[in-house]
Amino acid sequence: MADPALVELAISSDGDEAARARALRLLGFAADLPVHVVAVRSQLPLGRIGSLVCRARPVKAAPLADVGVILATTVDRALFPAGVRAGIGAADSPDRSWQQARTALRFTTPREPVVRHTDLGALALLAEVPRETARDNADVAAIARIAHDGEDMETLDTYCATGSLRRAADLLHLHHSSVARRLEQISKTLDIDLTAPTGLTRVRLALTAWRLLDD
DSSP states (O other), X not given: XXXXXXXXXXXXXXXXXXXXXXXHHHXXXXXXXXXXXXXXXXXXXXXXXXXXXXXXXXXXXXXXXXXXXXXXXXXXXXXXXXXXXXXXXXXXXXXXXXXXXXHHHHTOOSSOOEEEHHHHGGGGGGGGSOHHHHXXXXXXXXXXXXXXXXXXXXXXXXXXXXXXXXXXXXXXXXXXXXXXXXXHHHHHHHTOOTTSHHHHHHHHHHHHHHHHHTO
16 A cells, blocks of 8 residues: 555646656556556455556555545456456556546446556547437437436347357347347337447447447
């Protein structure tokens, strides 16, 4: 664990480069070392998470407002323990990496609890859409109308993740005809053809945008 004030100074976009470099040096990071910033939500101790995902040193962690912060020279996403939500920023500059990590954290789901900002690509643009604009979109509003139905949402999420009726049926432990009937009804409710490539793209984007509303 590290001094939260030093960590905040290292990742702040308001500070100057000299102050940031001094904070990183005091935290144990040499000037020539890359620094990834990770935004974390978990009930587990931050220090334990940091030591698991970064076997190399140095690695520092501290709570900051409602989010845990980990600074590390390397980050292995496969080593995050169960129950942890984490967004990983790129190692360009700590302040930019922090913003990327916070954005990536918003895209995490139970299915994908750890997200690297570099893997989001154009999807990261959805985080820039004002909430009111997203909420007023017809497709996002349609997702909101079925959000109370856990069965429909699980079916839709699994189908969007796989893009395959049979693969979704396997993951849901259902016969493909049962999943097909569910998707047909969901399509009617959303007024989107889920069997068409354009329809599937629309629903994937709308589902992601809807999730971002509650972050």
